[in-house]
Amino acid sequence: MSIFSLLILITSSNPVFAKTHYVAKWGSNSLDCGPKVNPCLTIGITLMNQATTNDKVVVEPGIYSANNVIDTGKNGSQMSGLKLESSGGRYATRIESVLAGAPVIRVLQRKVQIGKKGKGFTLSGASIGEAGIEIDSPAYDRCKVEGNQSAGNGSGFLLRGENIQIRYNIARNNISHGISCWDCANGLIQENHVVDNGGDGVLVLANSDNLRLLKNVVSNSDAAGMVVSSQAESVQVKSNVIEQSGAQGVYLLDVDGAIVQGNIATSNAGSGFIMTQEDVSTSLQYKHNLSLGNGDHGVRLNQ
Numbered sequence: 001m002s003i004f005s006l007l008i009l010i011t012s013s014n015p016v017f018a019k020t021h022y023v024a025k026w027g028s029n030s031l032d033c034g035p036k037v038n039p040c041l042t043i044g045i046t047l048m049n050q051a052t053t054n055d056k057v058v059v060e061p062g063i064y065s066a067n068n069v070i071d072t073g074k075n076g077s078q079m080s081g082l083k084l085e086s087s088g089g090r091y092a093t094r095i096e097s098v099l100a101g102a103p104v105i106r107v108l109q110r111k112v113q114i115g116k117k118g119k120g121f122t123l124s125g126a127s128i129g130e131a132g133i134e135i136d137s138p139a140y141d142r143c144k145v146e147g148n149q150s151a152g153n154g155s156g157f158l159l160r161g162e163n164i165q166i167r168y169n170i171a172r173n174n175i176s177h178g179i180s181c182w183d184c185a186n187g188l189i190q191e192n193h194v195v196d197n198g199g200d201g202v203l204v205l206a207n208s209d210n211l212r213l214l215k216n217v218v219s220n221s222d223a224a225g226m227v228v229s230s231q232a233e234s235v236q237v238k239s240n241v242i243e244q245s246g247a248q249g250v251y252l253l254d255v256d257g258a259i260v261q262g263n264i265a266t267s268n269a270g271s272g273f274i275m276t277q278e279d280v281s282t283s284l285q286y287k288h289n290l291s292l293g294n295g296d297h298g299v300r301l302n303q
């Protein structure tokens with residue numbers, strides 16, 4: 001093998017390592033911003049001018065006024081696999097919307113992660129019809145939304161995409177639903193607190209087979225606490241607490257093969273649990289749940 005061929009082999013086998021870029025209120029949007037000692041001033045400039053595929057953006061504590069889009073980054077590269085985190089967590093790092101008709105963060109790529117347990121954001125100020133975080137196409141699969149708080153928006157989280165993970169978030173005081181998810185097949189909605197929202201607490205629609213809803217606390221929703229509809233199959237609803245909803249606690253509509261286990265539905269205005277399926281005798285597993293102090297039925301099965 002010639003030296004030239006060996007050099008080509010070594011070069012082609014070396015991976016392109018992901019980089020970490022920093023944003024801080026004391027930073028500047030200079031051409032070379034992004035290192036920890038020279039952070040950028042704004043999240044948007046960091047995403048557009050510095051970040052690329054699989055990179056991480058770490059945001060230092062403070063209030064940032066912006067609507068951010070995760071799509072194309074440095075030199076037009078696609079930001080699939082991007083991780084956007086805070087260093088101080090959701091109570092120290094806030095992103096506020098400045099544009100009507102836009103979510104606080106819109107994701108237009110696959111495998112993007114917004115936040116992490118203990119390293120998320122508070123997102124606020126999105127207008128009616130818009131959300132704190134929005135993923136609006138099933139093409140953007142395998143995304144993660146973790147450790148964030150969406151408060152005072154049109155909706156809390158408005159999400160689509162297979163294999164999505166929505167964990168450890170707070171959806172609070174939003175005009176409409178707390179968490180909305182559709183086209184969420186094989187997804188996971190786990191350990192979220194969904195409180196005081198104007199619509200349903202958690203709403204799952206269309207093409208969400210094999211979705212798991214685990215250990216969420218949903219309270220004081222103006223409508224139902226937790227709704228799963230549109231003929232999803234093999235959904236698991238386990239170990240959730242649904243309380244003080246303005247309608248039903250848990251409402252499963254045309255959900256075949258559902259497992260409803262270990263949940264507590266209490267003090268809801270409607271029934272604690274309503275399940276409507278073509279054949280509940282063969283496709284539903286309902287066990288170890290508690291329905292207490294609800295305004296209508298404790299458990300209602302419709303065929």
